[in-house]
Amino acid sequence: MDDPRPPRRHEHLRAGDTSVVVEVGDDTIPRVLRWGCDLGDLDDLALAALADAVRPTTGDSVVTHQTSVPLVPQHGTGWLGRPGITGNRIVDGLPGPGWSPLFTSAQHARADSDGVCRLVSEGTDPGAALTLTTELEVHPSGLVRARASVRNDGETPYALAALECALPVPAAADELMHLTGHHTRERLPQRQPFTVGQLVREARGGRPGHDATTIIAAGVPGFGWQTGRVWSVHIAWNGNQVSVAERTDGGWRLLRGGELLLPGEVVLEPGETYTAPWLVASWGDGLDELAGRHHDYLRARPQHPSRPRPVLLNTWEAVYFDHDLDRLTALAEAGAEVGVERFVLDDGWFRGRRNDRAGLGDWFVDEAVWPDGLRPLVDRVHALGMEFGLWFEPEMVNLDSDLARAHPDWLLGVGRGPGPESRHQHVLDLSKEEVVTYVTERMSALIAELDIAYLKWDHNRAVVDAGGQPLGSPAGHANALAVQRIMAELKHRHPGLEIESCCGGGGRIDLGIIEFADRVWASDCVDAHDRLDIQRGTGLLLPPELVGTHIGSPRAHTTGRVQPLSLRGGVALWGHLGIEWDLTRATAEERAEVAEWVALHTSLRPLLHNGRVVHADLSGDAFRLEGVVAQDGSRGVYGLAGYDRPLTSSYGRMPLGGLRDDVTYRVSLLPPGDRAPVGRRPAWMDQSVALSGRVLREVGLELPVLQPDGYLLIDATAV
Incomplete structure (x- = not known):
């Protein structure tokens, strides 16, 4: 009896001890049959046999039993789980067809280079007038990346609602781990059985969020740091997103995700394309190996920091809004004495900023506090042999600011005025080119004027009511892209500039923002007791040199705990070291011990920032x-x-x-x-x-x- 299935072939992507076996054909976009540890050399016959060995029976219904699930699951194949693509065509202003696309006519091409194995596929649905392009990569670190793009080939607009990639995991992956938390207590693990249904983690605040899952992992029950096979996915995107662990009654277990689009946010005009963020997947025998693949991938990038990470002193918990040249000069001198290499002036330097209720958006040095500008402080910092850094919160604005009074239409809102106030601030609409220009030019002018080497880029509130005025059209996607654009432009204009992604602490830590930022602030909590686990959760994604870890004052600002300097110094040792403490109030003995920790860190930097x-x-x-x-x-x-x-x-x-x-x-x-x-x-x-x-x-x-x-x-x- 002839095989009724269309002819299929198989691709084997191998790098970094990782194998991805993919089934492709003229009638289908790629279907990942298996990914994980390296399977060795497999010829075409062995790959075909593998495919037959793992192919489930369909019985008499392809609807209830899928033989394999495409990289972008499609309702049109009979898939009853979560679709990977949803949307519809708009005809005469009304919802129309194209809501169940099925991409059949497909072409596939290998594009391996620089040790990266890459499969690019293109499928079309002539009836829906859509083209879907998928990219699947395996990097020398063993990290897997997948993403999809959809193009509108029709003559009417297409409203895209979601575009997500999905990767299968085996039945042995019977336990889920994802992260939770809140401001000052980020990225703590929680576990549960991988039961039938969907675990859905959404971030709707214009950023991954303090409770961001960072990764969703599935592994053998009881997997730990050193033992137990485990697989994970992460969404490399600094805006709204969704991560899903899905188990169907047909036996499929999928880890998946993509950008979480606001209603009507992406409407593709004829010829336009939307590209989803990368779904980044890792695996390991234990979480350390899984995390190590992320670390190796990041360290192999050409823009990864290559010079020793300067020990910094940040002024926030030392002076808060109480800015004074003499006081800050004394603090800089105390920092230099213990070995600090970078001095960062935090919030409070710009016009009207005596508290958190005013001034955001007015990026001009406050003449009332700094009659001679910041140059005297900058010159003293440089004379002490340190770099100078400055705090900004470029996406935000206080209503009590010259900017908000002059441009109320520059604030995000959905037609009922500015969105809800949080932390006494609102959000700028970076979907407007004039707003992007203003922010970029003000920051660039100060960087050039003050020889700024480092930006602490903060983002202290969730983005809600993310509509562009006057219509309130959804603008979350455009704002997330604009942040990347501004960071990239500032780095282009000012070679060597480094940027920290701070987001009320650790609210925006992802592999999207880290393409533009050089480090993250793991948490506003520097309580060493809490930091032990906050830094562990952050380290699942980022290597130590990209994570800010500071020695705080004896009494922790966020928790009130009093802790010995040995614990505070020891816990801060393991990342990009800094100090968050008014050293002018420390005793001589305390400053001497801080200097010891700084000296140890600088001596260990080659190990700490390159090791496993x-x-x-x-x-x-x-x-x-x-x-x-x-x-x-x-x-x-x-x-x-x-x-x-x-x-x-x-x-x-x-x-x-x-x-x-x-x-x-x-x-x-x-x-x-x-x-x-x-x-x-x-x-x-x-x-x-x-x-x-x-x-x-x-x-x-x-x-x-x-x-x-x-x-x-x-x-x-x-x-």
């Missing part, structure tokens, strides 16, 4: 153990934080992960992280030991029990 991040899988919440290991395995440094009192009198033995089995390491404590008071001291703490990486991984070290908020640094150096 490792975490210990813990039993309980009494402590945290994590570290960074050099790519060649020559050294590993680990931090042990006392999180709480354990239920037992001992933490027990804990392996040091990431080291090479065949290398012998000298294990000792590393100052200044060697001073935490402990009870019983394991012998190795007083006399260093030399053990192989295999022994350290399989047997581990007996750890001392720390008091809550105690911190130790452990050094393992090859001998």
